[in-house]
Amino acid sequence: MRLVTRGDMDGLTSAVILTLKEPIEEILLVHPQDITDKKVPIRRDDVLAQEYVSGAPASVSLVVSATTLDLGLNSQRLRRGRTLAYLGGETFWPHARAGEAIAAARAAAEALRDSCRGVGGYLGVDLVIGRTGATVIEVNPRLTTSYVGLRVSIRENLASLIVDAVAGRALPERITRVGRCRFRIDGATAMHSMEAQAQVRGRSVSARDRDLRTRKTWRFISAGTSAASI
Helix, strand or coil: CEEEEECCCHHEEEEEEEHHHHCCEEEEECHHHHCCCCCCCCCCEEECCCCCCCCCEEEEEEECCCCEEEEEEEEEEEEECCCEEEEEEEECCCCCCCCHHHHHHHHHHHHHHCCCCCCCCCEEEEEEEEECCEEEEEEEEECHHHHHHCCCCCCCCCCHHHHHHHHHCCCCCCCCCCCEEEEEEEEEEECCCCCCHHHHHCCCCCCCCHHHHCCCEEEEEEHHHHHEEE
């Protein structure tokens, strides 16, 4: 296993710690920009030690073809501790830096599309939004869990948009939002709605589902399924 990290004190410290825990056979010290510029080839089995970025975890969902259609900023709920776990999130997160995060995600996805032939369709970009702005962590060229919430948060058929992108057909300039959706990894969802208060008044909510509802303004639309409709 080869460890790739930067050649400063942070990188060297990370290398020492990781070699105590992992079977590291080789250490390569490089500047991050050299990786971006493809001056240093990265292998599939390489371990990249990168700078820790503090802030709020988020993602931006995109549909990419010749043009890029953004589906908004999603919050991410994580269980922290010795083992980090992703729990779900919320679509159309009204963060103060949402516009900046979406712009950073678009730039990363378009750079990937322009440099790698065949990149298109649905892409999920993970970011951390900190005090100094949005930092892109990774680009996932596949469906992500956010799809569960997004498919009911917009008026358009999301699956159809993805097919259009892959087929090279034109995408709309923007999507039509119909509401914010909280979602969990098991497929459970709840929509934010002003009318939801009357619909859920008096309804008992289990402790398991309480994270989907706040002050009765979130309306349950799915209890979770392994075969959600697209």
